[in-house]
Amino acid sequence: MAAGSVAEVKEALAGAGYLADESAALVSFLAQRLGKPVLVEGPAGVGKTELAKALSRATGRELIRLQCYEGLDEAKALYEWNYRKQLLRIQAGGESGWEDVHDDIFDKEFLLERPLMQAIASADPVVLLIDEIDKTDQEFEAMLLELLSDFQITIPELGQVSATTMPIVVLTSNNSRELTEALKRRCLYLWLDYPDLQREMEIVHLHAPELPETLNRRLVEVVGMIRALDLKKPPSIAESIDWARTLLLMGAEDIDRETFEQSMSIIVKHRTDIDLVAERVGMKLAESVRPQA
């Protein structure tokens, strides 16, 4: 994908199974043109990670993923010296002098590349996904700054390793904490939210094509209704899709109260939420079914 225009990017993403809205397509386009990382924020389950995967499919680049968590450090994110191999080297070359060994053991051969390093050193262009960056601490963010602005990593023993090919970098965040200004300044910002009715219907259709149009509309409406409630965990897009597939398996023709109660656990996964949804949404469903019967 040469990224000629926003429309082309959008089309390519759609080809990869991701229906991007205007802003997502535009930011993906800008990311490729300007070579800047993209920071994607939004509630859980709106397809932040999926965007990176789709970009990798659409551009034909390899996806390198770094899943962030508390306590992630550079040894697991950047690189580590393979000290076992270094030990072996020292022992195996018993007769050679210290000077030789000293230069030898800090060589590329003894370097264990972790995801960030892989992305930088890769000969082919890649898509680098740094997932849930808000789970890490601020020190880790600071460590990323060099990588994000210059696409290079400094290893004290080796010097700088610079990227030969521009990776597309996607960072995702659930906004559970405020990211530092320095990090944000280096990124393009994209806020993803739950899609509107029409687009969600298209998404569900894309992933569950056998689902009839009317049922699809009904499903998306109900999911929208549930999201409007104040839940602990509102249903994500992936869960809408799961629900659609479940309905297909159940052979349901309409979402009435019974089907809803049977399959509700697919989209609502919290004890108190289930009660609330059954009360607020289940009731409405009963009313809407009766005139049909």
Next chain:
Amino acid sequence: MPSPYGPKPEAAPPGLTAKLLGFCEELRSEGVAVGTSEILDAFSALEQVPWSSQDDFREALAATIAKSQEDRRLFELLFERWFFRAAEVEAIERGVAEAGQRHEGGERLDIDELREQIRQAIVEGNDGEMRDLARLAIAAFGRQEGSGVVGVDVQRIRRTLGLSAGAQQTAEDGAAELPPIDRDQLNRFERHLRRELERDLIERTSTLPPSRPLAELDRALPTNPTQDLAAVHRAVSQMKRRLATLGHEQRGRRQARTVDVRRTMRASLQTGGVPLYLRYRPKRPRRPEIYVLCDVSTSVTSASVFFLSVLHALHDSFRKLRSFVFIERISEVTEVFERERDFRQIAQRISSEGGVADVSGYTDYGRVWLEFLTEISEELDPRSTVIVLGDARTNGREPHAEVFAQISERAGRLFWLNPEPKLYWNYGDSVMAAYERYCDGAFECWTTRHLENFVNVVAGGIPAGD
């Protein structure tokens, strides 16, 4: 520099640079941190998109300049205003006007037909259509009897057209049922109306109305119940998400101080059994028992209810949470929060069921302490946290600071939140100083930021007292 991707789209028209810089300046004045590097990014982004498409233009700007949802919201508001004004200034300067054909045909139009068309456009959500129809509507209604105040005119036209959100009543002549109108869509139509009316006004008077800074409304705590509830809700849900993960960063291994022997031994295998690297036990977050006492007298009601609803939204972070409201007497309202989720309903129920106002309706702090102590004293222990939210205005009654001191002694921690700025403490009938010395911390709390900071303190995120 030739771009590796082929020729650039047409260069931006002269003068755009200045306009953009002005726009960024405006954003900064509203508190959005726009750095020079971001402005540079914005320019290089704009080179990549055709500037003549408004959507692309705006998205490209937003992606490079507005780096959080909050900033994005401000960006949208200011973008509309700034470029609208910029265009109008230009129009006045060049003497461009379209008054000639502007209102042609307005008088000839059949009102019923217009109403139908507008309804159609709103339901379909077609922006261009809506704008044209808004102009027609203004022509038909606004011209002869415009009040000159834009907001009033918008509502008047909307009412005349019989447009309202929600399900539509069946037309009187028994025609087919009309599709319901979405509130957001209707708002969009109103925006078009407003925009066109403003344009009209500017054209007539050849001057721009002065630009006002955006209201600080959503950044401050609600001070009266009629305030924009959507804004309150937005603030709550945002804070909820942020605070739900409260103290998580503290849980990491880095800040912990107890050596985890098992993990240290395991790690020592890498170094031949020598424990070179110490591993630490993670720190558990503090899950305090919380007693909240909220003044709900008229001066501070909304701030207290808002505060309570935030605490209850965070119920999971606390081991036990009991809420009390008081004016002259004290009354427990924990249950109300467990049943209701809607901020407005809670406010209503508390005022109707609380039963806290006795005769005068003026706060009596002294009596409240006495009642609280008799009711709850056995349950207070060093692990419990008591939070008082009130303005410490006793209306001249006995403050009973010594009873307050007893509460402070029994409870592990005692915090006071005052919805008044620190400047006003101890003025008039405020006896803040008498209570403050028994508190582990007294905070002013009149913006959501203050509140967020405070909740963070309570849940053990950052040490109190800074």
